Amino acid sequence: MAQRDKKVEEPTELRAPELTLCANSCGFPGNRATNNLCQACFQAATASSAASVSPPSPSSSSSLSPPVFQYDEQQQQQARPSAPAVFADRPAEPSPSRPARTSPSSASSSVNRCQSCRKRVGLTGFRCRCGELFCGAHRYSDRHDCCFDYKAVGRDAIARENPVVRAAKIVRF
Structure with missing residues (x-):
């Protein structure tokens, strides 16, 4: 207590x-x-x-300033040659003489239809792993002609998650 x-x-x-x-x-x-x-x-x-601090006199710390300046020059020289190579790989921009094909592609992408029955699904459509859009009746892989290989993906996932474990060799004396 x-x-x-x-x-x-x-x-x-x-x-x-x-x-x-x-x-x-x-x-x-x-x-x-x-x-x-x-x-x-x-x-x-x-x-x-x-x-506000002025740079130190060249005689007191001349070994520190030049390497920093040389490093900056080296970076700039390395950046210059790589830039033209990037621009050379890019495709040429479309010329103004060719009309842009934005209207047909945007119209087809805005209309969401089932790939099997062509029913309009809107926001309730289901994307399959094969990449197509389906309605509620055709959303399962056995209800449409799905080209996605579920077995191979399953095998890869199991192999990745369960590595082979081997016992160490027993050394007998």
């Missing part, structure tokens, strides 16, 4: 850490590690201080 009284007498106090506002008075909480600045003000301050 005395142990229970001691536990009751020792309350644990949980205190939330006191928030210090940003030193720039932006309204966000500051952090001691960032000189009481919020994250946005600290990033702005470091960016402005980095911009």
Whole structure:
């Protein structure tokens, strides 16, 4: 009984850490590690201080500047030759003399019909794994001429999920 009284007498106090506002008075909480600045003000301050700092003299750190500059040149030189190759592989854009065939293709894609009975299905159509659209009566693979190979896909899935496990050879002494 005395142990229970001691536990009751020792309350644990949980205190939330006191928030210090940003030193720039932006309204966000500051952090001691960032000189009481919020994250946005600290990033702005470091960016402005980095911009205001003049580049070091060439004699003091000449080994650091040139490799960075050479790396940028190398990246630009590598990017230039690859860009024309990409453009050369692209097909030429259609000439304005040929009319675009957008009207027939958009009309056929907007009308959703069952591939078996040609019934209009609208939003209630079912896409089969063979890629065709069917009504509720023909949505199953045995109700239409489905060209999808379910057995092969099943075999591949089982082989992928259940790898062959072989026991290690027993070494006898």
